[in-house]
Amino acid sequence: MMWFAARISEHLPIFAVAIPLLGGFVTPLIGILGERWSSIKAVDYFALIIAVLTFLTMIPLARGVIGGGEIFVYELAGRIPPWGISLAVDGLSILAGLIAAGITLAVVIFSIGFMKKEEGLDKYYLLLLIMCAGMIGISFTADIFNLYVFFEIMSISSYALVAYYRTGRSLEGSFKYLIMGTIGTVSILWGIAIVYGAVGTLNIADLSVRLVAVSEIAAGVPLSIIFALALFVAGFGLKIGMVPLHAWLPDAYQAAPAPISAVLAGGTTVVGVAALLRVTYLLFDALAIGYMFIGLGLITMVIGSFIALVQEDLKRLLAYSGISQMGYILLGVGLGGLGGIGVSEAILGFEGGMFHLLNNAIYKPLLFLCAGAVIYRVGTSNMEEIGGLAKKMPVTAATFLIGVLALAGIPPLNGFASKWLIYVTGVQVNQPILTVIAVVVSGLTLAYLLKAFTMVFLGPVPAKFENVGKVPVSLQIPMLALAALCIVFGILPGLGLELVGPAWEPLFDHVPYVEAVLGGVIP
Amino acid sequence: MIAPSVLGVASYWGPITASIIMVVGAVIAWIAVSWSRSSAPQDPTEEKLATYACGEEVKAERTRPSDIEIDETRPHGERFFSPIKEIFKGFYESIWAGHTGDLSTYLIWLVFGIVILIVLIWIILI
Numbered sequence: 001m002m003w004f005a006a007r008i009s010e011h012l013p014i015f016a017v018a019i020p021l022l023g024g025f026v027t028p029l030i031g032i033l034g035e036r037w038s039s040i041k042a043v044d045y046f047a048l049i050i051a052v053l054t055f056l057t058m059i060p061l062a063r064g065v066i067g068g069g070e071i072f073v074y075e076l077a078g079r080i081p082p083w084g085i086s087l088a089v090d091g092l093s094i095l096a097g098l099i100a101a102g103i104t105l106a107v108v109i110f111s112i113g114f115m116k117k118e119e120g121l122d123k124y125y126l127l128l129l130i131m132c133a134g135m136i137g138i139s140f141t142a143d144i145f146n147l148y149v150f151f152e153i154m155s156i157s158s159y160a161l162v163a164y165y166r167t168g169r170s171l172e173g174s175f176k177y178l179i180m181g182t183i184g185t186v187s188i189l190w191g192i193a194i195v196y197g198a199v200g201t202l203n204i205a206d207l208s209v210r211l212v213a214v215s216e217i218a219a220g221v222p223l224s225i226i227f228a229l230a231l232f233v234a235g236f237g238l239k240i241g242m243v244p245l246h247a248w249l250p251d252a253y254q255a256a257p258a259p260i261s262a263v264l265a266g267g268t269t270v271v272g273v274a275a276l277l278r279v280t281y282l283l284f285d286a287l288a289i290g291y292m293f294i295g296l297g298l299i300t301m302v303i304g305s306f307i308a309l310v311q312e313d314l315k316r317l318l319a320y321s322g323i324s325q326m327g328y329i330l331l332g333v334g335l336g337g338l339g340g341i342g343v344s345e346a347i348l349g350f351e352g353g354m355f356h357l358l359n360n361a362i363y364k365p366l367l368f369l370c371a372g373a374v375i376y377r378v379g380t381s382n383m384e385e386i387g388g389l390a391k392k393m394p395v396t397a398a399t400f401l402i403g404v405l406a407l408a409g410i411p412p413l414n415g416f417a418s419k420w421l422i423y424v425t426g427v428q429v430n431q432p433i434l435t436v437i438a439v440v441v442s443g444l445t446l447a448y449l450l451k452a453f454t455m456v457f458l459g460p461v462p463a464k465f466e467n468v469g470k471v472p473v474s475l476q477i478p479m480l481a482l483a484a485l486c487i488v489f490g491i492l493p494g495l496g497l498e499l500v501g502p503a504w505e506p507l508f509d510h511v512p513y514v515e516a517v518l519g520g521v522i523p
Numbered sequence: 524m525i526a527p528s529v530l531g532v533a534s535y536w537g538p539i540t541a542s543i544i545m546v547v548g549a550v551i552a553w554i555a556v557s558w559s560r561s562s563a564p565q566d567p568t569e570e571k572l573a574t575y576a577c578g579e580e581v582k583a584e585r586t587r588p589s590d591i592e593i594d595e596t597r598p599h600g601e602r603f604f605s606p607i608k609e610i611f612k613g614f615y616e617s618i619w620a621g622h623t624g625d626l627s628t629y630l631i632w633l634v635f636g637i638v639i640l641i642v643l644i645w646i647i648l649i
């Protein structure tokens with residue numbers, strides 16, 4: 001038994017990818033069998049089992065990486081890196097992986113109730129589980145080409161999921177996302193081709209060592225490497241909705257089923273940021289790019305919030321809000337990468353940015369799930385048509401309000417803790433104007449979110465919604481769990497900082513990652 | 524690796540300390556407002572009521588809004604932040620021009636964005 005457990009634990013990194021991938025492909029078969037045996041819920045429960053198993057594989061890995069400071073390296077087919085394909089689970093990987101698996105689990109539970117009136121659920125869960133496999137693959141891979149492959153796996157399944165309803169709006173949103181997303185992934189592939197042509201390797205650890213060597217030999221960064229870095233930033237920036245590459249995002253989020261919007265907002269953006277940081281800070285060792293992240297972060301947060309202010313569709317408002325919050329994350333990690341600042345300020349910046357990334361992956365899906373609960377009952381997300389739902393849907397209203405206050409950075413919720421660290425970093429690096437802008441944008445965030453809360457949940461109930469009732473328990477469970485996390489990480493920010501601590505360390509100090517992947521031998 | 528000064532409750536910069544300060548501040552403000560209300564209770568005189576109603580006499584039952592008036596108080600999106608929309612009219616007009624919903628506009632933004640990124644990274648790293 002002990003031998004079996006040990007063998008299992010050895011292969012956990014590949015199980016984390018393989019379970020949702022293979023489980024996804026088995027789902028249609030379960031759907032067929034379920035139809036034959038008149039068990040309509042078989043697909044739901046199978047997807048739930050797969051999501052639970054995937055999340056469970058993360059726990060021992062998280063314990064080892066976050067608790068024990070380990071870096072798990074898994075060599076596929078026994079080929080030693082830098083040859084062959086390998087997975088490496090460090091702090092950044094496990095944070096992104098945990099978020100991806102956690103959100104998938106929450107969304108599967110939510111979907112059991114939310115999607116029960118829909119057809120083709122086997123295809124829905126197939127795509128959702130494959131998207132989960134893609135997200136975890138992006139987080140865990142130690143190979144830049146497989147990063148691209150997993151990115152495509154995640155992206156293609158998300159294009160199809162956005163088009164799930166096959167209405168004019170969903171097809172249009174999906175098509176725009178497909179075109180823009182494909183340009184993004186092609187940019188990444190082009191960047192990979194350039195760096196492979198320059199140094200002849202695809203292993204991320206090996207690449208980071210060789211790219212530094214190339215810069216030293218060439219006495220400066222070659223133009224081809226700068227171009228490659230720009231292509232990577234453009235590709236990942238597009239995926240995370242960084243201004244001015246954000247245009248696809250509101251259309252896609254509005255058109256997708258609400259649980260899928262939650263995965264896009266909390267899962268794919270997180271793995272996109274993780275990949276962006278790994279490539280810029282670890283692979284290219286370009287901490288100076290923090291200046292660019294600060295500038296783009298400010299533009300992203302300001303434009304996102306101003307546009308959110310005038311939205312009348314709840315999901316579209318939340319989509320622009322997500323763009324704005326991405327600005328805070330970029331600002332935090334950009335401040336951490338600034339040159340000429342002390343180590344404690346750099347740590348503070350990275351901590352703030354990464355903690356905000358974690359928090360954003362909690363309250364953003366929460367708000368989309370609440371929007372989904374509203375749509376489930378009233379059939380629209382147009383705020384002009386809704387009102388007074390707090391009396392009819394008290395749990396949804398309460399959890400939405402917690403998400404609103406957390407996102408706006410109101411103490412003692414989690415959004416306040418991470419925003420506060422970013423504010424403090426701005427002051428400590430003698431750039432108080434950054435803090436002032438961030439605080440003003442938080443005020444705008446509170447303003448447009450309270451507008452949403454007021455329009456949807458307060459005021460008199462329109463006569464047509466007089467008979468609206470509460471949402472089923474399967475919809476309430478993930479909303480309550482995410483709302484609870486908003487409170488827990490707000491009251492105990494140390495818990496969140498312990499989770500994100502190992503995530504920013506590889507960005508700051510590459511040596512442990514490179515040594516772990518290359519077996520302690522730095523060529 | 525977590526800086527103790529950030530997490531420490533004793534530190535002014537700690538989020539917990541800051542939260543406590545803000546909550547205590549809010550409670551003090553609430554007490555101050557409550558006290559000021561109790562010391563100067565709202566008790567409009569006849570003159571005040573007349574002034575509020577533009578000079579005419581207001582009957583007590585008329586001060587209650589009608590059902591139609593209640594419906595009018597229902598929040599409408601267009602009324603929210605209309606001053607902000609007016610002040611930043613130019614900004615919003617330029618933003619709408621860039622968010623036409625046409626894929627071709629999005630692609631122009633994409634190309635524009637990639638060029639900006641290349642230039643910025645080149646300036647930073649060279």
